[in-house]
Amino acid sequence: MLKSLELFGFKSFADRTKFDFATGITCVVGPNGSGKSNVVDAIKWILGDQSPKSLRGKEMSDVIFNGSAGRKASGFAEATLTFDNSGGILPIDTQEVQVGRRLWQGGDAEYLINSTPSRLKDVRDLFMGTGTSTGAYSIIEQGRVDQILQANASARRMVFEEAAGISRFKSRKTDALRKLDRVAQNLLRLTDIVDEVESQLNSTRSQAVKAAKYREVSEELRAWWLGLAADDYRQLSARLEQSEKQVERDKQIADKLNEQLQGYEAQLASFEVEASEVDDQLRQVERTSATNREAIVDLQSTIRHQSDRRREIGTELVHNRLLFAQSDQLGS
Ligand code: ATP
Numbered sequence: 001m002l003k004s005l006e007l008f009g010f011k012s013f014a015d016r017t018k019f020d021f022a023t024g025i026t027c028v029v030g031p032n033g034s035g036k037s038n039v040v041d042a043i044k045w046i047l048g049d050q051s052p053k054s055l056r057g058k059e060m061s062d063v064i065f066n067g068s069a070g071r072k073a074s075g076f077a078e079a080t081l082t083f084d085n086s087g088g089i090l091p092i093d094t095q096e097v098q099v100g101r102r103l104w105q106g107g108d109a110e111y112l113i114n115s116t117p118s119r120l121k122d123v124r125d126l127f128m129g130t131g132t133s134t135g136a137y138s139i140i141e142q143g144r145v146d147q148i149l150q151a152n153a154s155a156r157r158m159v160f161e162e163a164a165g166i167s168r169f170k171s172r173k174t175d176a177l178r179k180l181d182r183v184a185q186n187l188l189r190l191t192d193i194v195d196e197v198e199s200q201l202n203s204t205r206s207q208a209v210k211a212a213k214y215r216e217v218s219e220e221l222r223a224w225w226l227g228l229a230a231d232d233y234r235q236l237s238a239r240l241e242q243s244e245k246q247v248e249r250d251k252q253i254a255d256k257l258n259e260q261l262q263g264y265e266a267q268l269a270s271f272e273v274e275a276s277e278v279d280d281q282l283r284q285v286e287r288t289s290a291t292n293r294e295a296i297v298d299l300q301s302t303i304r305h306q307s308d309r310r311r312e313i314g315t316e317l318v319h320n321r322l323l324f325a326q327s328d329q330l331g332s
Contacts, residue, residue, distance in 0.1 A: 001084045003096070009074030010045075011038040014065040037142065042079040046101045048111070048123045064105060076104040080112075090126055099123060128171055 004020045007013040012035040019028070019039065030036050041055045045063060052060050067073035080100035083090060090097050092113070100112040101123075111118045113126065161170060 001087070003082045003084050005039065005042060006078075006080045006082075007039075007042055008078045009065045010042050010077040010079045011035065011063055011065060013038065013042075014068070014071055014074060043081065046079050046081050046099055046123075047127060048101075048120050050120075060103065061105060061107070064103060073105075076102055078102045089130055092126065097126075099126070 002021050004018055006016065006018045008016040028036055028039060037056070041063070045055060049055055050060075052058060052062060055063060057063060064077040065074040078100065080098055083097045083099075084095070085092065085097045086095050094114060098112070098114050100115075101109070102112070103109045111120060111123050113122060
């Protein structure tokens with residue numbers, strides 16, 4: 001049941017204005033141009049009317065208060081309907097339901113259900129089958145009675161269906177059929193995709209078999225490589241061990257040879273000292289030898305001279321003996 005309508009910046013209602021529809025109120029009266037139809041427009045607008053023409057304007061922003069001689073235009077329009085939902089007619093779990101709509105000069109807009117931002121569809125779904133939606137029988141504007149009376153059977157049927165609450169289910173049926181259609185189309189696309197995926201699956205399967213074979217051969221090859229590498233490792237380790245032992249032996253030999261070399265070098269040094277001393281002695285001996293040779297030569301010359309002298313003395317002795325003998329003979 002409608003409880004109130006609050007308008008702010010909507011058409012001629014520049015100030016915040018609240019209409020309380022207490023029990024018993026059946027009509028709003030006022031002089032021509034006082035804004036009675038604007039009230040109906042506000043209700044239609046809140047319920048989601050999308051036609052500026054149906055709201056008696058050229059464009060939707062015409063619902064915003066456009067100023068007057070003594071007042072500047074409003075920046076936005078706001079309208080809110082409040083329903084008593086204690087009977088649970090509206091499918092929402094609150095005692096009171098507030099539905100609002102706002103529109104700003106820049107074009108931004110929003111719907112609110114119980115102060116929660118909502119979609120137009122949520123607002124339409126809320127009132128579906130209650131007779132309260134736009135174009136339903138609960139809103140019959142000036143000139144609409146004639147239209148309904150003169151309408152064809154199907155248009156009249158829509159009014160009665162809404163009154164009977166069938167339209168909600170018809171709308172759900174239409175939605176369901178649309179969804180079914182979309183599902184059928186999706187199914188068709190999925191069938192194509194499944195075909196495509198199946199052919200890809202076949203090629204993937206054959207690739208998987210090849211990959212498995214490749215992995216098997218790779219593992220075998222790896223095992224072979226590991227075996228060979230282990231053999232190489234063992235042989236090389238043994239050779240390395242031998243080489244290390246040989247190096248150790250060679251090192252010991254080198255150490256011994258070094259020791260010997262040091263001994264020889266020490267001996268050589270002492271030999272060199274000795275050789276130098278012998279050299280000195282040799283030079284001394286050579287000097288002595290030269291002196292002796294000179295002395296020998298002198299002595300030989302003396303010997304020769306003395307020998308000559310001895311021969312001369314011998315000859316002289318012989319001569320003197322002869323002389324003595326002769327003188328003796330002469331004396332006798
Ligand atoms: P009638 O009985 O003749 O149909 P009414 O009482 O229904 O009249 P409405 O048609 O609701 O009156 O109101 C018309 C008034 O609303 C006009 O004075 C018009 O100038 C004013 N109006 C409409 N749109 C706006 C707007 N955007 N800003 C300010 N005033 C507006």
